[in-house]
Amino acid sequence: MRTAPGVIARLRGWITEPMLVAFAVFGSVPFWINQVGLYPYLGVEVLVFCIFALGFNVLFGHTGLPSFGHGAFFGIGAYAMGLTQFHLAPNLWLGLLAATLVAAAFGAAVACFISHRRGIYFALMTIAFSQLFFFIASKWTSVTGGEDGLINIRRLPADFGIVSFPLRTNPALYWFAFACFAVIVVLLWRLANSPFGRVLQAIKQNEERVAFLGYNVWLYKWLSFVLSCAVTGFAGGIFAMGQGGAFVQVMSLQWSGVVVLMVLIGGGLVSFWGPVIGTVIYFIARDLLGAYTETWLLWFGLMFMLMVMFKPEGAAGLWTELRRRTRAVRARIPAAGFRTGGPVGT
Amino acid sequence: MALLEAHRLHKRFGDRVVLETIDLAFEEGRLSGIIGPNGAGKTTCFHVLTGRYRPDGGRIMLDGRDITGLTPRAIARMGISRSFQLMNLFDDFSALENVALAVPERRRQGFHMLRDARQDSSVADKAAAVLARVGLAGKERELARNLSYGDRRALEICMALAAEPRILFLDEPTSGLGTEATARLADLVRRLKQEVTLVIIEHNMRFLFDLADTVAVIQWGQVIARGTPETLRADKWVKASNFGMLA
Amino acid sequence: MDFLYNLLPHLLNGISLGLLFALVALGFMLIVGVMEVLNLAHGSLFALGAYVALVFILPPGALPFEFLAPYYGLPLAWRFVVAIIVAPLVVGIAGMALELCLRRTYGKDPLYGLLLTFGAALVIEELIRVIWGSAEKPFPLPSGITGGLLIGDLIYSTYRFYASAFAIGVIALVWLFLERTPYGALIKAGAHDSEMVRALGVNLSRLRLIVFAFGTGLAAVAGVTMAPIWGVRPHVGVDAVVPAFIVIVLGGVGSFWGAVLAGLMIGIAVGLTGAYASDWSLISMYLLLIAVVTFRARGLLGKKSILER
Numbered sequence A: 001m002r003t004a005p006g007v008i009a010r011l012r013g014w015i016t017e018p019m020l021v022a023f024a025v026f027g028s029v030p031f032w033i034n035q036v037g038l039y040p041y042l043g044v045e046v047l048v049f050c051i052f053a054l055g056f057n058v059l060f061g062h063t064g065l066p067s068f069g070h071g072a073f074f075g076i077g078a079y080a081m082g083l084t085q086f087h088l089a090p091n092l093w094l095g096l097l098a099a100t101l102v103a104a105a106f107g108a109a110v111a112c113f114i115s116h117r118r119g120i121y122f123a124l125m126t127i128a129f130s131q132l133f134f135f136i137a138s139k140w141t142s143v144t145g146g147e148d149g150l151i152n153i154r155r156l157p158a159d160f161g162i163v164s165f166p167l168r169t170n171p172a173l174y175w176f177a178f179a180c181f182a183v184i185v186v187l188l189w190r191l192a193n194s195p196f197g198r199v200l201q202a203i204k205q206n207e208e209r210v211a212f213l214g215y216n217v218w219l220y221k222w223l224s225f226v227l228s229c230a231v232t233g234f235a236g237g238i239f240a241m242g243q244g245g246a247f248v249q250v251m252s253l254q255w256s257g258v259v260v261l262m263v264l265i266g267g268g269l270v271s272f273w274g275p276v277i278g279t280v281i282y283f284i285a286r287d288l289l290g291a292y293t294e295t296w297l298l299w300f301g302l303m304f305m306l307m308v309m310f311k312p313e314g315a316a317g318l319w320t321e322l323r324r325r326t327r328a329v330r331a332r333i334p335a336a337g338f339r340t341g342g343p344v345g346t
Numbered sequence B: 001m002a003l004l005e006a007h008r009l010h011k012r013f014g015d016r017v018v019l020e021t022i023d024l025a026f027e028e029g030r031l032s033g034i035i036g037p038n039g040a041g042k043t044t045c046f047h048v049l050t051g052r053y054r055p056d057g058g059r060i061m062l063d064g065r066d067i068t069g070l071t072p073r074a075i076a077r078m079g080i081s082r083s084f085q086l087m088n089l090f091d092d093f094s095a096l097e098n099v100a101l102a103v104p105e106r107r108r109q110g111f112h113m114l115r116d117a118r119q120d121s122s123v124a125d126k127a128a129a130v131l132a133r134v135g136l137a138g139k140e141r142e143l144a145r146n147l148s149y150g151d152r153r154a155l156e157i158c159m160a161l162a163a164e165p166r167i168l169f170l171d172e173p174t175s176g177l178g179t180e181a182t183a184r185l186a187d188l189v190r191r192l193k194q195e196v197t198l199v200i201i202e203h204n205m206r207f208l209f210d211l212a213d214t215v216a217v218i219q220w221g222q223v224i225a226r227g228t229p230e231t232l233r234a235d236k237w238v239k240a241s242n243f244g245m246l247a
Numbered sequence C: 001m002d003f004l005y006n007l008l009p010h011l012l013n014g015i016s017l018g019l020l021f022a023l024v025a026l027g028f029m030l031i032v033g034v035m036e037v038l039n040l041a042h043g044s045l046f047a048l049g050a051y052v053a054l055v056f057i058l059p060p061g062a063l064p065f066e067f068l069a070p071y072y073g074l075p076l077a078w079r080f081v082v083a084i085i086v087a088p089l090v091v092g093i094a095g096m097a098l099e100l101c102l103r104r105t106y107g108k109d110p111l112y113g114l115l116l117t118f119g120a121a122l123v124i125e126e127l128i129r130v131i132w133g134s135a136e137k138p139f140p141l142p143s144g145i146t147g148g149l150l151i152g153d154l155i156y157s158t159y160r161f162y163a164s165a166f167a168i169g170v171i172a173l174v175w176l177f178l179e180r181t182p183y184g185a186l187i188k189a190g191a192h193d194s195e196m197v198r199a200l201g202v203n204l205s206r207l208r209l210i211v212f213a214f215g216t217g218l219a220a221v222a223g224v225t226m227a228p229i230w231g232v233r234p235h236v237g238v239d240a241v242v243p244a245f246i247v248i249v250l251g252g253v254g255s256f257w258g259a260v261l262a263g264l265m266i267g268i269a270v271g272l273t274g275a276y277a278s279d280w281s282l283i284s285m286y287l288l289l290i291a292v293v294t295f296r297a298r299g300l301l302g303k304k305s306i307l308e309r
Helices: A004-014 A017-032 A040-062 A071-088 A092-114 A119-139 A170-192 A195-205 A207-212 A217-243 A253-266 A274-289 A296-310 A314-331 B042-049 B072-077 B095-102 B104-108 B121-133 B149-162 B179-193 B205-211 B229-234 B236-241 C002-035 C042-057 C066-073 C076-105 C110-132 C158-180 C182-192 C194-199 C204-230 C236-251 C256-276 C280-295
Strands: B004-013 B016-026 B031-035 B057-062 B080-082 B167-171 B197-202 B214-219 B222-227 C148-151 C154-157
Touching: A004 A170, A017 A040, A017 A170, A040 A170, A040 A195, A040 A217, A040 A253, A040 A274, A071 A092, A071 A119, A071 A217, A071 A253, A092 A119, A092 A217, A092 C280, A119 A253, A119 C110, A119 C236, A119 C280, A170 A195, A170 A217, A195 A207, A195 A217, A195 B095, A207 A217, A207 B072, A253 A274, A253 A296, A253 A314, A253 C110, A274 A296, A274 A314, A296 C076, A296 C110, B004 B042, B016 B031, B016 B042, B016 B222, B031 B042, B031 B205, B042 B167, B042 B197, B072 B080, B080 B149, B095 B104, B095 B121, B095 B149, B104 B121, B121 B149, B149 B167, B149 B179, B179 B197, B179 B205, B197 B205, B205 B229, B214 B229, B222 B229, C002 C042, C002 C154, C002 C158, C002 C182, C002 C204, C002 C236, C002 C256, C042 C076, C042 C110, C042 C204, C042 C236, C076 C110, C076 C204, C110 C236, C148 C158, C154 C158, C158 C182, C158 C204, C158 C256, C182 C204, C204 C236, C236 C256, C236 C280, C256 C280
Parallel strands: B031 B197, B031 B214, B080 B167, B167 B197
Antiparallel strands: B004 B016, B004 B057, B214 B222, C148 C154
């Protein structure tokens, strides 16, 4: 018989306190965004990139594999969304499904070439493939619109059969993006704490040992890559709706690089929430700092370098350390000072 | 026929021949030891037997099946498990999570993406049980990186053990341990002898000769002597080699 | 015969490109060999070289100090010479700064070194964008070396000849440095076996700084020389460094002539691709990289390279 505490215990496996905080914060945004001098579309952008970063981090933070070309899959998702709309059927769900699956398919193909590698070889190959896809997207004008991009992508309504929500206004799109974000967060958190997620984290720490324990490391890395691309493509699909088009610029190495910066600064290497924190920091830098100076990205990059040198655990790592220290001081015992293990969250 | 047999193993790196012809047999239920000076090839032999290196010649048979050249993963799945001298732990995981990863049941569920690993009591119980066997009960929640050296060594062996192997290879298990820890390790190994076939590489001859049923001496890439500890103590080659103190 | 004749200018282009690739690859390889660091920022430093050279060639919009005016009054050829000497020095200093930053990552997971040089690449590129803008800039050449040469009835750019000759000269100088000077010998030894160099008790910090300065300086020389051919854009660095990666993967680390030959081959491949599908000439390098990494990961020597860590 399911008792109330039993149900709550099982629920805690799915939803955590930090998640509720994040949902509360992001859920309240449309109510105060204009008051602080910002605009709802910014919220859409932040959520889209949060999803992108979370997807990227499955590969980077969980599995320890550096992909420096992930923007390519984001772009592929955006194009897939547009192309489905134009050539198949103008349906939101179909478009998003296409964005996810097509990006995942390309990811699967690339992963076949690199799943037995790690480190610099892995990174090099992701750069090479990313440039290849960027090039193809720029040149294949008939399909992608070339340098001008695939324009006139409409925001189709979220149709649930009995009720349909138009997404044409930015606040409406924001709510949709928020719903997507919530679902992705819950699913990825579950993934991080699943047996599969544990194996990925083990592979990050010591790939060889995992193989010696009898696991098919190649397959796990392959799946990690494919999943990561799927989530990234999904984000790209939403982005295409937001922008009203799919543009080749997001597939550039610069963009791919920015995601890496965001995720590390936020603490993706040690925390599930790192990517979200990093995305928020990036947009703060872009919109607040950027209002004062053209050089904000330069500072962001320098901050990244300093983080790598002195605090690769990023913002999330700093936060955890701060909490441990204050808790220890309060309890009057010496601080243990160890990091959280793996992206299991705080 | 022995549980695991190696016939005429040959291994070279570039022009350097590390293993000339190695013939070994490990009987089920016994503790077999391998000793030899540094550079003799015993570590390479170990790596070849556990699948880390592919031999250039010769065959390895497990229960009559040829397993030569199989990947470490395949060999692990057949029930050959090993510990590492340079410890290969998952430092960011707790002791329990380290061991849980080795439990075959966890491996079978490896692709489950939506199940909660933390609530998996079956795997956790098994892991906790193995931890208790090696004397790490109570330290399940400690992060591996925070354990003492001796505990890390024990955890290392624990992981190999948790895989429920048919044959367990231990690579220099006493390395870096003090006398007391070595004695506790000897106790553990004695208990394990009842349950699993063991193969141990060691430098510490006293430790090994106390526990082993049979020992092979590897020097210059060959087995120069083999037998029970008693017969070896009398062997002229072993005496001439003069490595280590015999109790 | 006709067919080969048509290919000739592309082949010559390829050779000149290849010589410059070889220069970049040499600098890259020396750093990898001694430091065991793959400098992802190498390409950005290549680009920086071109931009710094521009500063010494073109007068900036508003002269900050009046005393600089006479300098810009000098003939273009002289300014060009100054640029090609000073730009590598400036970039070499930037390279040393990067090495100092990298010190924090030695001994840690190689991922951190990789991330740091990656970040440096982005920062340098962004710096270029901030100072000089994203638009492509023209690179003025002294009249003596511009123009075209008639070979049979094909026009071939004069500058490329000079660039190739210059590249050969620099490669020769690098060879001399490695073979005939004590530091060169140390670098060679380090590239072959960095453990041994450490064991010799050499002042490793100084060696590292010098290798970085030298390697990045070479990249800058190539950047300046290549600028009139490839154009001066912030993003030109990525394309410049791919051949260097291919060279490392193909030839392993430590073979001087291997790097030169491989650089030449890649240049020729790019040049010839340009004959058939000029759009695809640069992307052919990436395809080559993918192919090479897929099939030839261990390098010709079969040694496990540091790339596998």
